[in-house]
Amino acid sequence: MDVPYTIEPRTDTGLYNAQLGVWLFIASEVMLFGALFSGYALLRTGADAWPSGSRHLAVTLGGVNTFVLIASSIVMALAVRSLRHAQWRRGRRELAITWVLGLVFLVIKAYEYREHVLAGELPSTNNFFAIYYTLTGLHALHVIGGLIVLAYLIGPGASMRRTQPVRFTHRAAGLSIYWQFVDIVWILVFLTVYLL
Amino acid sequence: MAVIACVVCMGASDSRLAVGMNAGVLVLLAVTVCVLAAIAAGAYVIAQRSRAAAE
Numbered sequence: 001m002d003v004p005y006t007i008e009p010r011t012d013t014g015l016y017n018a019q020l021g022v023w024l025f026i027a028s029e030v031m032l033f034g035a036l037f038s039g040y041a042l043l044r045t046g047a048d049a050w051p052s053g054s055r056h057l058a059v060t061l062g063g064v065n066t067f068v069l070i071a072s073s074i075v076m077a078l079a080v081r082s083l084r085h086a087q088w089r090r091g092r093r094e095l096a097i098t099w100v101l102g103l104v105f106l107v108i109k110a111y112e113y114r115e116h117v118l119a120g121e122l123p124s125t126n127n128f129f130a131i132y133y134t135l136t137g138l139h140a141l142h143v144i145g146g147l148i149v150l151a152y153l154i155g156p157g158a159s160m161r162r163t164q165p166v167r168f169t170h171r172a173a174g175l176s177i178y179w180q181f182v183d184i185v186w187i188l189v190f191l192t193v194y195l196l
Numbered sequence: 197m198a199v200i201a202c203v204v205c206m207g208a209s210d211s212r213l214a215v216g217m218n219a220g221v222l223v224l225l226a227v228t229v230c231v232l233a234a235i236a237a238g239a240y241v242i243a244q245r246s247r248a249a250a251e
Contacts, residue, residue: 014245015242027234035227038220039220043216045212045218046216
């Protein structure tokens, strides 16, 4: 027996499985990052003195990364649009561009970490760097997770577009929701940790 | 009966740590309220769609 509502949405709710599943997952992710931001608010507000993020962190690199991630989100949305219009080659190319932009983000992040480590700025240095590494590290793990799923959709998972094109598009749309979420979290991290 | 101070600020309720604790609680509360409100709104929309489909 096939699992229902993987392709066609439920007639009463208008939702298909992937859509509902991704939104519930996003809700749990909001709670996860929310707890970390809460810890950040506690540490920062409770401290007698707190270092300025813009003085200790590479704002330019963070800004470039913000631009890269926003660009990747736009291309991801375009990829879903292309897939919905059955433009497979174009959609796949846009998925690949999203993947490359995600990788660029991680490379810049790794370079940033390297500079901090070489300067002796480790999570154990102070609360500021502890929260910086925790927030950006967890975010980077989410980017890596997104890249793994993207690589699957571009590579071995792409065969589904021949057998079940609508379901394949649903998968890409679900990943797109996740990717936009990862983008929003980064913007919040950049604003509160780098600039504030 | 012994009165034991709260371990967060040890009785200094106007200390920076207590202010920080309040800020942390408020941020987490705001996030939780937003998530629960979003889930409630989603459930309401689904119920509305279901009702419309049944009619």
